[in-house]
Amino acid sequence: MNRRHRTDQPADQWSGWSYYGAAHRYDVHDTPEATAACDRLMDRLEAARDERTLRKLAYDDSNACAFVRLVEMMVDADRITDLRTLALDGDGRAFATLMELLVREDRVEQLRAEVPVFASARAWLAHTLVRRGDVDAALVELELLESDPEHGHFAHSERLNLLLAHGRVDQVRVLAESGDRPAARRLKHWLASAP
Numbered sequence: 001m002n003r004r005h006r007t008d009q010p011a012d013q014w015s016g017w018s019y020y021g022a023a024h025r026y027d028v029h030d031t032p033e034a035t036a037a038c039d040r041l042m043d044r045l046e047a048a049r050d051e052r053t054l055r056k057l058a059y060d061d062s063n064a065c066a067f068v069r070l071v072e073m074m075v076d077a078d079r080i081t082d083l084r085t086l087a088l089d090g091d092g093r094a095f096a097t098l099m100e101l102l103v104r105e106d107r108v109e110q111l112r113a114e115v116p117v118f119a120s121a122r123a124w125l126a127h128t129l130v131r132r133g134d135v136d137a138a139l140v141e142l143e144l145l146e147s148d149p150e151h152g153h154f155a156h157s158e159r160l161n162l163l164l165a166h167g168r169v170d171q172v173r174v175l176a177e178s179g180d181r182p183a184a185r186r187l188k189h190w191l192a193s194a195p
């Protein structure tokens with residue numbers, strides 16, 4: 001099957017595909033024959049638009065290859081509502097795929113629209129803003145995410161990364177001196193590794 005997005009480009013942590021194009025990235029079927037048979041089955045189901053069977057395999061039988069094929073079809077058709085529905089049902093893989101799609105396509109407004117539903121979308125939004133060169137806006141988003149009970153710790157760590165990566169050591173120092181222990185730790189490491 002021809003896919004819409006490339007999967008062979010070097011990509012960073014945020015825009016590399018975790019699932020799209022990832023069927024048989026690892027040897028999950030033991031034999032080349034079994035792998036080829038899986039490909040044929042998935043191609044047949046996709047050609048028939050048989051999403052019912054793909055979903056059944058993906059969710060009832062925990063068939064990762066069927067899940068990959070299902071999200072590939074959704075991504076290629078830009079079915080973000082369907083990806084979001086799977087994510088809302090608790091599928092973190094679908095959430096990651098949705099975010100990866102939006103980051104890759106630089107869809108900042110859509111990422112912003114996901115924030116009320118998925119708090120951690122802010123981290124992906126922040127990364128997209130960094131890719132656009134708007135570090136200040138990214139820092140604002142990460143700081144907003146820091147109050148989130150689940151993702152706050154990660155957001156703070158990402159904000160410190162971003163500050164140090166952009167030479168804003170003074171801002172990290174201010175945080176460290178105001179009693180921010182992660183900032184103090186990071187500053188210490190940064191100073192130790194600075195030439």
Ligand SMILES: [Zn+2]
Nearest residue numbers: 023038039065
């Ligand atoms: Zn397979």
